[in-house]
Amino acid sequence: MAMSISQESELAPPVRLANALEGLGRAVRHIADVRAGADLLLEALDAAASMRGRETGNKKASDGIQKVADFMKKALDELQSTGRELEAAGVLNGAQQRFEENQPWNLQVPLVSHDGALVPYAWKRQIAGQAAASAFDRARLALKAFAEQKRRFFPGLGPDVVTESNSNPASETPKTDGSNQAATSSPVLSDVLRRIQSEMPGMVVTQYARLAWMNNRLGSNSRFDSSTGVLSLSANSSLSLRKGMALTSQLAGGEAPPSLRSSEKVAVLEVTIPGILRAIISLLPPGSVYPDAIAVFSPDERGGHIQAWGVSQHKLHQQLSERAVMVLYQLLQQDRSSTLELLLQWLYSYRLLFTKQCIECKHVMAYDAPSGLLFPPLVRPARIPSAAQNSKESQNKKTDETNADNEVLAYHLGCAPKDL
Amino acid sequence: MPVKWLFHWQPNVGSQVSSQTLNDVFKRIDSLHATKSTRWQITASQYRPNVRDQALPVDCARELLGVTFTEAPDKIFFILRQEHMVVEADATMQAIMERLQVYRNRLTVLFEGFQYELGDFRVKAGRAVLAPVENLRGIIMEVEYMPVSSLEQSRAAVLEFMELWQEGVILGQFVALELNFTDFSLSDHYCWQHTALQYVSLMAFFLSQQRT
Numbered sequence: 001m002a003m004s005i006s007q008e009s010e011l012a013p014p015v016r017l018a019n020a021l022e023g024l025g026r027a028v029r030h031i032a033d034v035r036a037g038a039d040l041l042l043e044a045l046d047a048a049a050s051m052r053g054r055e056t057g058n059k060k061a062s063d064g065i066q067k068v069a070d071f072m073k074k075a076l077d078e079l080q081s082t083g084r085e086l087e088a089a090g091v092l093n094g095a096q097q098r099f100e101e102n103q104p105w106n107l108q109v110p111l112v113s114h115d116g117a118l119v120p121y122a123w124k125r126q127i128a129g130q131a132a133a134s135a136f137d138r139a140r141l142a143l144k145a146f147a148e149q150k151r152r153f154f155p156g157l158g159p160d161v162v163t164e165s166n167s168n169p170a171s172e173t174p175k176t177d178g179s180n181q182a183a184t185s186s187p188v189l190s191d192v193l194r195r196i197q198s199e200m201p202g203m204v205v206t207q208y209a210r211l212a213w214m215n216n217r218l219g220s221n222s223r224f225d226s227s228t229g230v231l232s233l234s235a236n237s238s239l240s241l242r243k244g245m246a247l248t249s250q251l252a253g254g255e256a257p258p259s260l261r262s263s264e265k266v267a268v269l270e271v272t273i274p275g276i277l278r279a280i281i282s283l284l285p286p287g288s289v290y291p292d293a294i295a296v297f298s299p300d301e302r303g304g305h306i307q308a309w310g311v312s313q314h315k316l317h318q319q320l321s322e323r324a325v326m327v328l329y330q331l332l333q334q335d336r337s338s339t340l341e342l343l344l345q346w347l348y349s350y351r352l353l354f355t356k357q358c359i360e361c362k363h364v365m366a367y368d369a370p371s372g373l374l375f376p377p378l379v380r381p382a383r384i385p386s387a388a389q390n391s392k393e394s395q396n397k398k399t400d401e402t403n404a405d406n407e408v409l410a411y412h413l414g415c416a417p418k419d420l
Numbered sequence: 421m422p423v424k425w426l427f428h429w430q431p432n433v434g435s436q437v438s439s440q441t442l443n444d445v446f447k448r449i450d451s452l453h454a455t456k457s458t459r460w461q462i463t464a465s466q467y468r469p470n471v472r473d474q475a476l477p478v479d480c481a482r483e484l485l486g487v488t489f490t491e492a493p494d495k496i497f498f499i500l501r502q503e504h505m506v507v508e509a510d511a512t513m514q515a516i517m518e519r520l521q522v523y524r525n526r527l528t529v530l531f532e533g534f535q536y537e538l539g540d541f542r543v544k545a546g547r548a549v550l551a552p553v554e555n556l557r558g559i560i561m562e563v564e565y566m567p568v569s570s571l572e573q574s575r576a577a578v579l580e581f582m583e584l585w586q587e588g589v590i591l592g593q594f595v596a597l598e599l600n601f602t603d604f605s606l607s608d609h610y611c612w613q614h615t616a617l618q619y620v621s622l623m624a625f626f627l628s629q630q631r632t
Contacts, residue, residue, distance in 0.1 A: 275570040298567045300421070314540050314567045354573040365580040372453055373539030374581055 016089065023086045030079035037072030044068045152285065189266060189289050192341050200348045203273050210267035210286060268308065271344065272299060273351050277320065281343070282308035289340040294328050296320040316375055319413070320350070327382040342383065349380045352410075360415035368413045377410035422542070422566040423574040423610040426618045427582060427594035428625070429559035435591050442559050444591075445545050446534065452585070454536035460544050461490050461532040463551075464623040467523040484523055485620040486514075489612070497616030501624075504604050506613040528552075529623040531560060540566045541581060548626050557626040561594055571601070571608050597622060 044064040193205055208216065265287030271279040278299045284292035293308040296317050305311065312318050327346055331339040357364055358377035365374045411417075429445075431437055450456070467484040485499040488511065496514060498507040517523050533546015542564040548557045563581060568574040579596065586593055599621055601607075606614055 275568070275573055298569075300569050316540050316567050354568060354577050363580055364576040365584065367584070371539070374541065374577075374584070375539075376577060 020086065020089055023082060023089065027079060027082045027086065030075055030082055033075035034072060034079060037068060037075050040068040041065070041072060189283075189287060189340075192289050196341065196344050200344070202351060203271060203344075203348050205344070206270040206272070207266040208268040208270065209265065210282075213268040213270075271347055273347070275299060276351060276353050277317065277347075278306075279324065279347055280306060280308045280310070281340075283340075290336055291328060291332075291340050291343060294321070294324045294343065296324055315371070315373055316378065319375065320378055323378065330382065346380060346382045350378075353378065356410045358412045358415050359409055360411060363412075366412040366414060375413060377412045377415070379411040379413060379416040381409055421569055421611050422564050423568055423571055423578070424562050424564045424615055424618070425574070425578045426597040426622055427561045427563070428597065428622060429561075429592055430595045431592035432590070437556065437559060439547070439556060441591070442533070442545070442547050445559060445561070448585070448589070449536050449538075449543060449545060452538060454538040454543065457535050457537055459532065460535050460546065461530065462619055463488050463528060463530055464619050465528040466526050466623075466627075467517070468526050470521050470524045480522075485623070487616045487619050487623075488514075489615070492612055495612065497613060499604075499617055499620045506604050506606065506617055508613060508616075527627065529557065529626060531619065531622075533560075542566060548622070557629070558622075560622060569610050571610055571614075574610075597625075 044067070048062065048065055189207075193207070196203070196205060265285075267283050267286035269281040269283065269291075271281065276299070277296050278301075279294055279296045281291045282293045284290060295306075295308050295310050295312070297306055297310070297312045298314055298317055301313060312321060324343075324347070328339070328343060331342050354364065354376055356377065358366065364376055366377075367373070368375050429437060429441060431441070464485065464487040467486060469480055469482065481500050482502065483500070485501065486496055487499070488496050494511050496509050496511050498509065499505070500507070528551035529548055530551050531546055531548050533544060536543045536545070544562040544564075545560075547559050549555060550557055563578050565574045565577050565581075568577065582594060582596070597618060599617060601614060601617065604613075604617055606617065
């Protein structure tokens with residue numbers, strides 16, 4: 001390497017680091033050469049000693065020794081020059097003292113260059129500091145989440161630190177049992193479902209108790225239903241054969257199914273738009289209308305991963321699930337009691353996912369730049385009621401809008417306006 | 421089952437179908453950052469009844485078009501065009517037919533090529549050759565859109581995919597094979613029987629092209 005000293009000092013620390021490491025590597029090789037040369041010298045001397053008795057190869061012996069001596073000299077010279085280069089680059093200078101100033105822990109001097117020594121250690125310190133800060137943040141958030149969940153699951157246990165933000169007066173008491181919500185304005189699951197069924201033909205919502213849902217999923221792992229079309233009625237009938245614990249809702253009315261056991265509360269909703277998608281919503285606490293998690297799948301997917309926290313096999317449905325979770329949390333923040341209904345209305349707006357063109361670019365499929373894949377328009381605006389509006393009023397408005405298919409706005413991922 | 425659409429290459433006036441076309445197709449698919457996965461092969465055969473005695477009236481189907489898929493190795497599908505039926509049988513049917521010598525294999529068209537994955541699309545591109553002579557009859561492409569199982573829902577998605585993919589190609593284009601599935605009592609929900617019908621129609625198309 002024929003770089004002058006002044007050029008060295010203008011390089012960035014990582015480059016200098018690399019140069020220094022390379023120089024040191026060369027030095028190591030030269031040292032190895034010297035060692036090998038020493039071995040060769042011994043060999044040559046040995047050969048010379050054994051040949052001296054014969055007196056014929058006299059010249060050869062000394063030639064051999066001369067050759068090896070030259071080789072060693074060359075290696076030593078190169079080692080010396082490499083050493084001088086490294087010294088000029090500051091690799092061997094003062095590293096010990098500097099190091100002991102910064103890290104008084106009796107560690108070995110790291111073999112790095114001049115200012116490069118500070119760089120990896122500075123980086124390491126910075127990363128450690130960031131890790132500590134993020135660990136603190138995470139611990140704080142985890143503590144907050146635990147407190148929230150303790151309040152929900154063990155309502156009678158200990159003082160409530162976080163006050164209930166729900167507008168429902170009945171749930172000011174620590175009990176959030178669904179059966180207590182009779183006399184107040186709080187939403188009841190069966191009412192909500194009945195409204196949904198009547199407003200949205202073609203979308204079927206099936207209710208399950210949580211254990212029944214788990215059994216469903218595990219049992220259907222090995223079956224593959226290839227012959228039937230995805231009609232809502234046939235799906236219901238095939239499910240009712242299993243275990244008797246599946247609760248199915250009728251299309252016409254949302255009255256409680258006769259097989260509902262009083263202790264079983266509805267915890268999982270399976271929302272199917274035939275041929276388009278199937279969404280699994282988990283309710284917490286069971287029997288209420290507060291959705292907890294949502295995931296979207298293809299109607300033909302089978303397997304144990306079809307849960308409210310599962311991930312679909314198809315990229316399209318993975319994207320839909322992500323958006324669904326975003327919308328869920330936005331709606332939860334605004335008004336918890338109308339979340340389920342608004343969420344189901346939003347899902348209903350996807351019924352023309354594969355046939356409706358994007359408003360912006362007038363095509364059905366478009367490239368999504370980051371992933372390089374084609375998607376149909378999968379952004380649908382979620383109607384989030386503003387704080388000043390009464391939730392009932394905005395609901396009426398929405399029913400008028402969703403009556404007309406053409407009013408549904410659809411965007412591709414890349415075409416959507418930024419505020420959605 | 422995800423819907424599959426079949427396309428065959430139609431060269432523009434003046435150019436010919438050649439194996440170079442197929443290489444170009446592969447290169448184009450590669451350029452979209454698709455991942456190449458496997459080879460695929462589909463065999464479509466035409467069977468005629470083996471009539472020993474010409475005097476006796478023939479009381480069976482005049483023509484059987486059979487097709488097998490390497491993706492479904494334990495099945496063979498038969499299409500009876502006159503009777504508008506699609507029949508699914510176990511793969512051992514072929515051995516049985518050979519033993520009984522009731523039907524004989526007259527012609528076989530082999531479809532083979534490579535399969536690529538491109539997000540939610542699975543694309544098979546390949547050529548169609550007449551089996552014993554190995555001469556090229558055509559270039560085909562099969563596009564499978566995984567999330568959808570309904571023919572009508574997949575139409576816009578698949579056709580737009582082909583449009584986007586074929587932008588700028590000048591020597592010809594891929595033409596979709598449009599079939600009337602309801603003629604054969606097949607529903608909108610896609611399954612292997614639809615695929616069998618599609619490949620058999622394609623085979624018939626290629627065979628008919630030679631005679632003109």
